[in-house]
Amino acid sequence: MTRVLLAIGLTVITFALTQSANTKTSAMPKEAMTTTTMSDQDSSIDNNADVDVIAVMNACNESYRIEMAYLESLNESGSFIDENDKTPKCFIRCVFENVGIVSEDGMQLNPARAAVIFAGQRNGKPMDDIGDMTALCAADRQETCPCDRAYKFIRCLMSMEIERYEKS
Ligand SMILES: *[C@@H]1O[C@H](CO)[C@@H](O)[C@H](O)[C@H]1NC(C)=O
Numbered sequence: 001m002t003r004v005l006l007a008i009g010l011t012v013i014t015f016a017l018t019q020s021a022n023t024k025t026s027a028m029p030k031e032a033m034t035t036t037t038m039s040d041q042d043s044s045i046d047n048n049a050d051v052d053v054i055a056v057m058n059a060c061n062e063s064y065r066i067e068m069a070y071l072e073s074l075n076e077s078g079s080f081i082d083e084n085d086k087t088p089k090c091f092i093r094c095v096f097e098n099v100g101i102v103s104e105d106g107m108q109l110n111p112a113r114a115a116v117i118f119a120g121q122r123n124g125k126p127m128d129d130i131g132d133m134t135a136l137c138a139a140d141r142q143e144t145c146p147c148d149r150a151y152k153f154i155r156c157l158m159s160m161e162i163e164r165y166e167k168s
């Protein structure tokens with residue numbers, strides 16, 4: 001589970017994990033460290049997120065089950081395979097709230113914090129415009145449902161990352 005989530009954290013959601021890996025080396029199986037190395041080409045490995053994203057994702061998956069396929073399709077296509085399913089959207093909201101990307105009521109997005117969490121590389125290229133992308137995606141969000149709002153933000157961000165980094 002940890003290894004799986006680690007791989008997702010690194011390659012799908014591009015959350016920051018190096019710090020988590022560094023501070024939790026003793027708790028992490030060697031295999032997981034290998035995964036980190038193998039997948040770091042499209043991952044975020046160099047940021048300062050002072051939060052245990054893996055633990056947050058584990059906890060949120062308890063309350064809001066999300067299948068790996070959803071995160072994979074988010075990574076590869078920019079959106080979920082099924083956008084009518086509310087639970088995986090609430091997983092995103094849950095993660096966002098617990099890493100400080102969105103306020104407790106789910107309405108106030110923090111693009112600066114999102115830029116810290118999502119900082120890193122994609123397709124082997126450092127995303128030096130991550131702050132620009134999170135700001136664009138946080139601006140003028142119309143969704144009133146917190147889960148949908150969080151999902152639309154990450155959909156915007158992943159789509160933009162794909163557009164800017166995978167297609168050039
Ligand atoms: C969430 O938990 C379920 C049940 O344990 C598991 O099948 C699924 O892969 C987990 N999701 C992720 C993204 O690891």
Ligand SMILES: *[C@@H]1O[C@H](CO)[C@@H](O)[C@H](O)[C@H]1NC(C)=O
Pocket residue numbers: 007008011012042072075076166
């Ligand atoms: C995420 O997407 C990139 C680009 O398409 C791909 O190289 C990588 O293997 C994907 N990672 C996962 C875990 O699906």
